Amino acid sequence: MTSGSFPPPQPSATAGTALSAFEGTGQTAGLLADRLLPTAAEALDRRSADRADPEFLGQLVRQPGTLAVLYSQRRAAHDGGHLAFLPARSLPAEWLEGLVVYLGRLPQERTTAHAAPGSDIVLVVLDEPVEPVSAVMSEPAGEGAGLLPEETNWAGFRESGPGLDLVEAGILLEATAIANWHASHPRCPRCGAPTQVIQSGWVRQCPEDGSEHFPRTDPAIIVTVVGPGDRVLLATGARMRSTMFSTLAGFVEPGESLEQAVAREVLEEVGVRVTECQYLGSQPWPFPASLMLGFTARTLDEVAEPDGTEVLRARWFTRDELAAAAGSGEIDLPSRLSISRALIERWFGGPITALEAAAQ
Ligand SMILES: [Zn+2]
Incomplete structure (x- = not known):
């Protein structure tokens, strides 16, 4: 797929950001339990x-x-x-x-x-x-x-x-x-007429042909790839700053299963073949209309080769290596608002925030 259709990058982390309201809720977001995602x-x-x-x-x-x-x-x-x-x-x-x-x-x-x-x-x-x-x-105050x-x-x-x-x-x-x-989506996709809002804002209807149009959500997969030695594969996308390392992601194409999308995106972006693919949880990401579907997948491949267009760098990390790199400020990780961070921390086994804060 082209870089233009890649989901918008999730926000980068501000080291030490207090996200206390998201912590320890005891609720579940699929297998990303006890994490920050609205559930x-x-x-x-x-x-x-x-x-x-x-x-x-x-x-x-x-x-x-x-x-x-x-x-x-x-x-x-x-x-x-x-x-x-x-x-x-x-x-x-x-x-x-x-x-x-x-x-x-x-x-x-x-x-x-x-x-x-x-x-x-x-x-x-x-x-x-x-x-x-x-x-x-x-200036005169507007009404309201x-x-x-x-x-x-x-x-x-x-x-x-x-x-x-x-x-x-x-x-x-x-x-x-x-x-x-x-x-x-102000117009009818069939005839081009301006549509009218009905059903309390959840449907638009064409006054010409009566067709009804429903809000659209675009599924995108996002995945931690875990390889030999239980190392995780993180990557720098073309639109990320050079120190950022995040999970791989991409839109699901028509006629494709989620598992196929995971395998295709990982192969396209870093040349790695994944086998086991497990769904972990999801997060609405309406910028403008994505639903991020979080997975983890395994590979036996040792070599990851970025495609040079969507992904510029790919790197394997052990837990100790990731802690050291994040703790020293050598790399940045995705924001705690993002499912990508939740996926990374699920693999890591706990929050990484303290390490980043210590590096400040
Ligand atoms: Zn119409």
Whole structure:
């Protein structure tokens, strides 16, 4: 495959980044248990049957207790480093006449500190980010500006993710994914007519031919390759900085199984033939629309040869070698927000953060 279709690189690590909210949750993300990935236990109830009702969303946004997350130009409104949850019914009518999507209901038992348990959450997509009144100063404040806390700032998952709790992280990933899809799929793929949003934001329908179009997610595999001596194979992608070593990854092609995609990508990128392929867990990565499917695979090959286009360097590490290289600052590892880091640390047997922090 070409480098242009490669999934966007996952964020690089800031050594010593505190991600305490992601640690020790005791929840499961497939076999990447106890790791940072937003998981089933933290998921919103998306109320699929309810949201199909044409009246559902219009009624919901007028009810007390319904909370809105604002999103614009790939960023969400935050307040003090957390998602800003605003009472939906206090929003300007013109905002609610634009793109509004039902995201789901917060769980009762485990929730974010920043919204009441059981709250319904809607996504309100704005053309332009709105600044709070205090930040507008001499310019006339836009409608709704007075609703926003003074500390409001607009940020994407890569910027704010480290400070979010699991519930907020899941909400922001869902919001990002569905907003990206709407932004890139305004027209009917059959006839080109502008489509209309139905089912509380989860379907677009063509007014000309009645066809319905559903949000799209692009599966991509990501894999730790483990070779002779229990060494792991990490690589530097063409779009990564030269010190970064990460897992191999690539999109699943039409007509291909996940296992075939793993074998093909690893062979294409580093010339290594993998045998056993085990699924470990997944992570939504909506930049713009990927779902990362994490695997580990084994190989008997000793030699890895980068293809020189997608992968520039490939290197085997023992655990001691990886600890030393990361600890000395010789190499960088992927961010703890990423499934690639979770995969590496599963092979490693524990967190590597302490080693990086010690190198500072
Ligand atoms: Zn059409």
